[in-house]
Amino acid sequence: METTEILGYIGALIVGLVLGLVGGGGSILTVPLLVYLLGYSPVIATAYSLFVVGSSSLVGVIQKHRKKLVDFKTGLAFSFPSFLAVYISRRYIVHSIPESLFTFGSVTITKNMAIMIFFALIMLLASVSMIKNTKEKNLININQSYYKTFIQGLIIGTITGIIGAGGGFLYVPALVLWANLPMKKAVGTSLVIITLNSLIGFIGDWQNLKVNWSFLLFFSFLTILGIIIGGNLSKYVSNKSLKKGFGYFTLIMAIYIIYKEI
Known part of the structure; x- marks a missing residue:
């Protein structure tokens, strides 16, 4: 086993630890890794x-459900x-x-470059969301027609589909503002949406790609193991401080990806 492969598997464990501690951000680490x-x-x-992210979030749903922090009805309605x-x-x-989108001067913008830059821009939004101190009492709950939620779900789903992310940083505020859920229950419910979105999205890829199952299953196993460890450690760590710290880390990663691609 090569050094980079060993580091990759260690990274998978760290991805799980982050998911278990922060409750999100798995794809932010997984894709660059x-x-x-x-x-x-x-x-x-x-x-x-x-x-x-999908298989890991499924474990998260089970953990949150045991704590009665999942609204399946709302989650499934928003998932569709x-x-x-x-x-x-x-x-x-x-x-x-x-594969080649367009040429800007002497620079050719490729498909791979565009996906990574788009991913980095979404990471920037995620980092701001995690760094900013938003108190639940300052959020305004707005009830709206389902057709609006349907359109918003399509938009968020398209974004998360393109970048291969779970989209928790987008779904949690949506569930608080649109579905009128308390913050902790919104986090748990978002995992239902993330699980369905990610695994169904992967099925779409499965029909187009040759999947290295031995690698993917072992990588996912390590991530899930990290989630279990991180979930047990979360009671000893300040979630607020950890989330803000991870937000700054995400910001640095986003800037690095943009620098690397451009």
């Missing part, structure tokens, strides 16, 4: 990320437009994007 350390293309990396968009994105949109 697969691309820059293990040498996978962004298309394959985002596909594998969907499986890793989202997983439709994720599946269509992974099955058709991502694989239909041409």
Whole structure:
């Protein structure tokens, strides 16, 4: 086993620890890990990320359900437009994007470059979301028609489908503002959406890609192991401080990816 592969598997364990401690951010680490350390293309990396995040989030749903922090009815209702968009994105949109998009001066913007830059921009949004101190009492709950939620679900699903992310940083505020859920229950409920979105999105990729199952299953196993360890450690760590620290780390990673690609 090569050094980079060993580091990749250690990274998988760290991804799980982050998910267990912070409750999100798995894909933010998984995609760069697969691309820059293990040498996978962004298309394959985002596909594998969907499986890793989906299977890991399923474990998170079980953990949160035991604590009565999951609203399955709301989660499933919101999941429908989202997983439709994720599946269509992974099955058709991502694989239909041409390898070379356009040339800007002496720089050719490729499909892989565009996916990673788009991923980095979403990471920037995620980092701001994690760094900013938003108190639940300052959030305004707005009840709205389901067709609006359906459209919003399609938009978020398309974004998460393209970048191969779970999208927890987008779904949690949506569930608080649109579904009127308390913050802790919104986090647990978002895992239902993330699980469905990620695994159904991966099915869309499975029909287009040759999957290295031995690697993917072992990588996912280590991530889930990390989630269990992180979940047990979370009671000893300040979630607020950890989330803000991870937000700054995400910001640095986003800047690094943009620098690396451009």
